[in-house]
Amino acid sequence: MSNEIPVKQIDPSSDPSDKNNKSGTVELYASRKKIYVKEVKEGFFQRIRNVSLLVLMGMYFLFVWLTLDGQPLIHFDLPAREFHLYGLTLYPKDFFLLSGLLIIAAFGLFFITTLFGRVWCGYTCPQTVWTFIFMWVEERIEGSRNKRMKLDKSPRSTQKVVKKSLKHTAWLLIALATGLTFVGYFYPIRELIADLFTLQANGWAYFWVGFFTLATYLNAGWMREQVCLYMCPYARFQSVMFDPDTRVVSYDPNRGEPRGGRKKDADPAELGLGDCIDCGQCVQVCPTGIDIRDGLQYECIGCALCIDACDEVMDKMNYPRGLIRYTTENELEGKPSKLMRPRTFGYGAVLALMTGAIVFVLATRVPAQLDVLKDRGAPFGFNGQGRVENSYTLKIANMTEVPQTFNISVSGMEGIQLLTNTQVTVDSGENRALPTVVDVDPETITQSNNIIRFRITSETDESLIIETESRFVGPTR
Numbered sequence: 001m002s003n004e005i006p007v008k009q010i011d012p013s014s015d016p017s018d019k020n021n022k023s024g025t026v027e028l029y030a031s032r033k034k035i036y037v038k039e040v041k042e043g044f045f046q047r048i049r050n051v052s053l054l055v056l057m058g059m060y061f062l063f064v065w066l067t068l069d070g071q072p073l074i075h076f077d078l079p080a081r082e083f084h085l086y087g088l089t090l091y092p093k094d095f096f097l098l099s100g101l102l103i104i105a106a107f108g109l110f111f112i113t114t115l116f117g118r119v120w121c122g123y124t125c126p127q128t129v130w131t132f133i134f135m136w137v138e139e140r141i142e143g144s145r146n147k148r149m150k151l152d153k154s155p156r157s158t159q160k161v162v163k164k165s166l167k168h169t170a171w172l173l174i175a176l177a178t179g180l181t182f183v184g185y186f187y188p189i190r191e192l193i194a195d196l197f198t199l200q201a202n203g204w205a206y207f208w209v210g211f212f213t214l215a216t217y218l219n220a221g222w223m224r225e226q227v228c229l230y231m232c233p234y235a236r237f238q239s240v241m242f243d244p245d246t247r248v249v250s251y252d253p254n255r256g257e258p259r260g261g262r263k264k265d266a267d268p269a270e271l272g273l274g275d276c277i278d279c280g281q282c283v284q285v286c287p288t289g290i291d292i293r294d295g296l297q298y299e300c301i302g303c304a305l306c307i308d309a310c311d312e313v314m315d316k317m318n319y320p321r322g323l324i325r326y327t328t329e330n331e332l333e334g335k336p337s338k339l340m341r342p343r344t345f346g347y348g349a350v351l352a353l354m355t356g357a358i359v360f361v362l363a364t365r366v367p368a369q370l371d372v373l374k375d376r377g378a379p380f381g382f383n384g385q386g387r388v389e390n391s392y393t394l395k396i397a398n399m400t401e402v403p404q405t406f407n408i409s410v411s412g413m414e415g416i417q418l419l420t421n422t423q424v425t426v427d428s429g430e431n432r433a434l435p436t437v438v439d440v441d442p443e444t445i446t447q448s449n450n451i452i453r454f455r456i457t458s459e460t461d462e463s464l465i466i467e468t469e470s471r472f473v474g475p476t477r
């Protein structure tokens with residue numbers, strides 16, 4: 001037997017879709033075909049998305065303007081290394097809290113994905129939300145899907161230039177508002193707008209506003225589904241979280257096939273047809289341009305627009321709704337389907353544990369800190385009254401949103417007293433270093449090393465009391 005592998009000469013210029021292509025070469029590059037999405041005006045899932053879109057957009061554009069006790073509601077103050085979140089100020093030492101919140105968000109996403117597939121992508125992902133806003137603007141200016149296709153094919157005309165210019169101007173304005181708002185979470189929005197328009201802002205502010213404006217305009221206006229298909233990592237790995245019990249948008253081939261056109265009053269059974277009338281509405285409304293009837297595809301972002309479109313068709317035909325619906329692979333095969341499975345329990349358990357831990361840490365967090373550093377040098381000295389003195393530096397951090405006036409006291413030895421400030425005011429976010437001296441009558445000192453306690457009590461918030469131990473060193477008797 002010959003060990004030779006037969007080799008065939010291939011013509012690289014040949015087209016595999018060409019029936020006469022005998023070489024079998026496959027072109028790996030597929031040029032993008034523009035998708036003209038038909039607007040779904042009515043429909044249960046479209047209404048859910050509209051509500052979620054309004055709520056999310058409202059929060060995004062409004063929260064940047066809101067303040068609480070004089071501080072922005074949400075502000076990532078990078079130069080001061082402070083994060084203001086809903087009345088809570090977090091510092092680099094609270095980094096684990098931010099990490100915890102990110103872990104909760106990740107496990108929340110995994111948990112929801114195993115249950116209901118890509119609902120994040122379909123309803124709340126910023127790429128989807130902004131793309132839907134841009135598509136809405138496009139529909140208002142250029143008209144319906146058919147009109148847009150006609151407009152694009154038509155030769156250049158005044159009407160075409162006006163419509164295209166209007167659309168791109170509206171897109172750019174929305175993108176600019178988005179960029180300004182995003183940077184406004186890092187640079188107080190009122191100052192940002194005033195500084196930008198009076199040319200007082202620093203170069204980075206101009207750069208980031210420009211960057212986010214351009215990114216929004218390109219991603220939501222031009223690239224759209226390409227971001228989901230080629231750039232988003234989540235789209236690639238989310239399928240590993242799916243199992244036969246994950247409830248996703250699916251076409252029911254048992255009910256729909258064989259598909260085919262028919263008159264409205266015709267009996268499909270007599271024609272030997274299923275319920276799909278092959279109208280193509282589900283394909284026309286799909287923002288990624290796929291046909292859900294081909295089965296579960298990674299391009300599907302789970303937006304459920306095809307469900308709304310098909311339900312409308314079913315209503316017109318007097319067929320039951322749900323030819324395309326949220327269902328599971330097991331249900332489509334006539335098998336029972338479970339909501340909670342080992343993996344959902346696993347993700348749910350981690351989510352509950354992490355949420356509990358973060359809530360506990362936040363509930364017990366003391367928003368101030370007292371560190372006591374004993375001064376280097378001579379461990380003790382005698383003052384003019386013949387008393388033994390020790391020197392310290394108190395480091396008092398105020399992590400609340402308002403200035404705090406603290407009363408300072410010391411205890412732990414008979415007759416110990418403070419010789420320096422007994423009260424200090426620390427601004428919000430300030431970390432104050434306070435030189436402090438205490439003294440003790442040498443007659444009362446019984447050992448060289450003594451444990452003492454410094455205490456700060458806030459006058460502003462009486463529940464804010466912190467005590468920290470230190471050492472008082474005296475002469476050996």
Ligand code: SF4
Pocket residue numbers: 251256275276277278279280281282283293309310313323324
């Ligand atoms: S919208 Fe419904 S009936 Fe029309 S082609 Fe799609 S699945 Fe078939």
Ligand code: SF4
Pocket residue numbers: 249282285286287288289290291292299300301302303304305306307
């Ligand atoms: S097939 Fe298209 S329209 Fe249907 S859910 Fe997926 S992305 Fe949306």
